[in-house]
Amino acid sequence: MRKFLVFLSMIAVLFLVACSGDDNAGDSGDKVKVKIGVNGADGELWPILKEKAAKENIEIELIEFQDYTLPNNALAQGDLDMNAFQHIAFLGQYVKESGEDIVPIGSTMLAPMGLYSEKIKDVSELQKGDKIAIPDDPSNQARALRLLEGADLITLADDFGMFGDPSQVVDNPLNLEIIPMTAQQTPRVLPDVAGSIINNGIAGQAGFSPNEDPILKEEVTDDSTHPYVNVLAVRSEDKNNETYLRLVELYQDADVEEAIKKDTNDGAFLVKLTSEQLEKVFEDMKK
Incomplete structure (x- = not known):
């Protein structure tokens, strides 16, 4: 009987360890893959961001598109996890016309025309x-x-x-x-x-x-240029995804900002809109 109780205790311990491992799956070295649709991946920006993400077990796969419609269609259909090619006004117009539920989760850069x-x-x-x-x-x-x-x-x-x-x-x-x-x-x-x-x-x-x-x-002025700030966009169901929000934070780091300036010959610069600013401008663009 005593041996049987010891055996049950060992089983219980193993079960608790297993459960603990499941709860911390994100910290155990498991890699998360994120497919991002872009319109051009040349330059230093994306390699830097991919390297930063890889250190946190996030693998970025870039999917390049040659026009401005397909990346949103692909995101809406689930072929992408995120895209990064458009400003808020463009996304607002796309959502208004298509009815797709895509939202911006982070600002990236402003590129004057x-x-x-x-x-x-x-x-x-x-x-x-x-x-x-x-x-x-x-x-x-x-x-x-x-x-x-x-x-x-x-x-x-x-x-x-x-x-x-x-x-x-x-x-x-x-x-x-x-x-x-x-x-x-x-x-x-x-x-x-x-x-x-x-x-x-x-x-x-x-x-x-x-x-x-x-x-x-x-x-370039303050509020008047907000509709033309580029964004990282996801399906609405993923707007609180911790991995995607972490990529927003990594994108807004200083070394990425320097890469943007270098890639565009100082023609574009990083913009950090708050979530409240982002939501307000986006809602205005959909009207």
Whole structure:
């Protein structure tokens, strides 16, 4: 009988040890894999972030996309765990149109948009009837038109909002021909237009210095630029996932900030919005 009781005690101890091991699975060396959709993975940023994450047993797998729609579709369908390629305004418009339940969980960088040209050095050199290329996705199209308005080249309707289009240009003294097109095409058409408004990241990929090469660039102010702050996005069900939130924290470390500056030739910089700021701007963008 005594031997039987000893045997039961040993079984109980083993059971408790096993349960304890299960409770601390995240600390026992188990690796968590996170698939992140990106639009370009060149430069130092992602290797640095991957190395930092690996030290915490988080393996980042980057999935590259060539356009601005597929990364959100892939995330919504469960093919990705997270994506990192878009600003809040773009995500808000996507969610509004698609009905998909994707949310931002952390801010990353702000990349001012610029007007580039192979033919002129200053916007004052623009001539009547000149062609200007702009991105055609709703949020960046409106952003590009506001850039032109800020340079007094056009005037937009009072109700233009965050997602207006060229039909809401109410005054165009130079009769500029504004040509919306896929964002990736904007640098490629430079030989055929007087100027092209190019997203910061695409400009960098095309070999431009987003800090030095634009003949016109967005003025960076506080609240007005929040809709254009890039974000890490996940499905709503994962917004409190500790691993994903930890990646947000790692992204906002100083060495990642330096990598952003280096990768973009000081054309973009890290922005740390609070969760309250992030939620407010995102909700505004979905209206």
